[in-house]
Amino acid sequence: MNPLLSIENISKRFSSAGRRVAALDNVSLTIAAGETLGLVGASGSGKSTLSRILLRLLPCDAGAIRFEGEDWLTLRGAALRRRRVRMQMVFQDPLAAFNPLVTVGSVLDDPLRIHGVVSQNRRAGEITMLLERVGLPADYARRPVRALSGGQRQRVAIARAIATRPSLLVLDEAVSALDVTVRGRILELLVELQKEHGIACLFISHDLAVVRAVSHRIAVMDGGRIVETGPAVAVVAAPQSAAGRALVAAVPRLVTEPL
Numbered sequence: 001m002n003p004l005l006s007i008e009n010i011s012k013r014f015s016s017a018g019r020r021v022a023a024l025d026n027v028s029l030t031i032a033a034g035e036t037l038g039l040v041g042a043s044g045s046g047k048s049t050l051s052r053i054l055l056r057l058l059p060c061d062a063g064a065i066r067f068e069g070e071d072w073l074t075l076r077g078a079a080l081r082r083r084r085v086r087m088q089m090v091f092q093d094p095l096a097a098f099n100p101l102v103t104v105g106s107v108l109d110d111p112l113r114i115h116g117v118v119s120q121n122r123r124a125g126e127i128t129m130l131l132e133r134v135g136l137p138a139d140y141a142r143r144p145v146r147a148l149s150g151g152q153r154q155r156v157a158i159a160r161a162i163a164t165r166p167s168l169l170v171l172d173e174a175v176s177a178l179d180v181t182v183r184g185r186i187l188e189l190l191v192e193l194q195k196e197h198g199i200a201c202l203f204i205s206h207d208l209a210v211v212r213a214v215s216h217r218i219a220v221m222d223g224g225r226i227v228e229t230g231p232a233v234a235v236v237a238a239p240q241s242a243a244g245r246a247l248v249a250a251v252p253r254l255v256t257e258p259l
């Protein structure tokens, strides 16, 4: 069976202060329908460049991407807008950029209306259902975004991302700004959504402990390359690359041996 997403030999260079930086060097990876792939790597390894290329926010120099059977990087205009709803993103605190007076209801209503997900008379009911799915009471629809905590804002961001019924969520440092307990609850929510709705995820983080909690497979990036890919358990238990070993060593031990 063809993968949902296949990234093939993507390369990207930047010129900065007279120097050429190879941000991505022949990066290839695949994600199956319903699978969570964790993409982990130190700062500057190229993770965000890859997610920006995938989301069509940045052009690449070479390579191809196939998504849901289509040549993703050649889609333009109306065809791209139509297909884009199937790949949604959640960044670190995306709602921080919204006007703080905007209500949760209107944040969720926008994608439903713009993409005609449900008919007008069913939109209020759909908003209630989206809130319920991310563990928020229906009356949150009337609250201004400003009145929410960081964790609640990220729940609304996830609800907004799943409103268009995507087959792939790209989460780039989506829980990095949250405190540990809230982060754990959001990770649980993502795993639940994934199990219930079969949404595939590309879960990007510099934190291997976070990636391990949600991923089926993990890909390790270093210096713009994928240096290791494997089942999450195997990569964490016995990393094969130097970058993988460094990331494992950086995870605080939960259980320490008594002296």
Ligand SMILES: Nc1ncnc2c1ncn2[C@@H]1O[C@H](COP(=O)(O)OP(=O)(O)OP(=O)(O)O)[C@@H](O)[C@H]1O
Pocket (backbone or CB within 6 Å): 014, 015, 016, 021, 022, 023, 041, 042, 043, 044, 045, 046, 047, 048, 049, 050, 206
């Ligand atoms: N717009 C740009 N202009 C010049 N260089 C850039 C630009 N964007 C990224 N880079 C460089 O490309 C490399 C990869 O950066 P990228 O942001 O993709 O890494 P990252 O793994 O996401 O890091 P972080 O976790 O810190 O966000 C780095 O060397 C970075 O300095």
